[in-house]
Amino acid sequence: MPEAIYAVAKFLAYSFWCWIGLRMFAPASAALQRALKYGALRWLIGLAFGIAAGIALGSVSRESVTRLYFSVYTPLRVAEWLIMAIVLPGERSMASALRSPRVWLWILGGIAVSFASDLASPEGMAGRFCVGRCLC
Numbered sequence: 625m626p627e628a629i630y631a632v633a634k635f636l637a638y639s640f641w642c643w644i645g646l647r648m649f650a651p652a653s654a655a656l657q658r659a660l661k662y663g664a665l666r667w668l669i670g671l672a673f674g675i676a677a678g679i680a681l682g683s684v685s686r687e688s689v690t691r692l693y694f695s696v697y698t699p700l701r702v703a704e705w706l707i708m709a710i711v712l713p714g715e716r717s718m719a720s721a722l723r724s725p726r727v728w729l730w731i732l733g734g735i736a737v738s739f740a741s742d743l744a745s746p747e748g749m750a751g752r753f754c755v756g757r758c759l760c
Contacts, residue, residue, distance in 0.1 A: 633744035639663025641737045649714030673700050705734035
């Protein structure tokens with residue numbers, strides 16, 4: 625049950641942040657249904673990246689959890705939110721997205737949302753980092 629609460633919390637957080645992205649980049653497209661669709665896509669991307677990270681990391685010692693958490697999940701989340709910035713509707717190509725300060729601010733906010741929503745994980749609720757088991 626705690627995993628289901630975590631999954632729903634991630635989905636809602638991602639949907640909210642995608643709604644913010646829609647408002648920023650394509651205001652005419654900023655509808656709840658679209659935000660939920662993009663939130664689901666972001667959740668699935670995170671699930672895939674999270675499974676891959678969990679497999680790649682294997683077992684993790686307690687001494688290295690904090691360092692691994694930030695060193696592994698930060699670049700993964702940059703990639704995930706960059707994918708979302710490119711997928712969201714708007715007048716930009718990948719090249720222009722990479723040069724846009726607004727896009728990078730949104731990506732940084734998405735990374736913060738991702739880390740904050742990890743607090744809803746079973747490990748986060750226990751005051752620990754969820755390395756190898758996060759829905760990125």
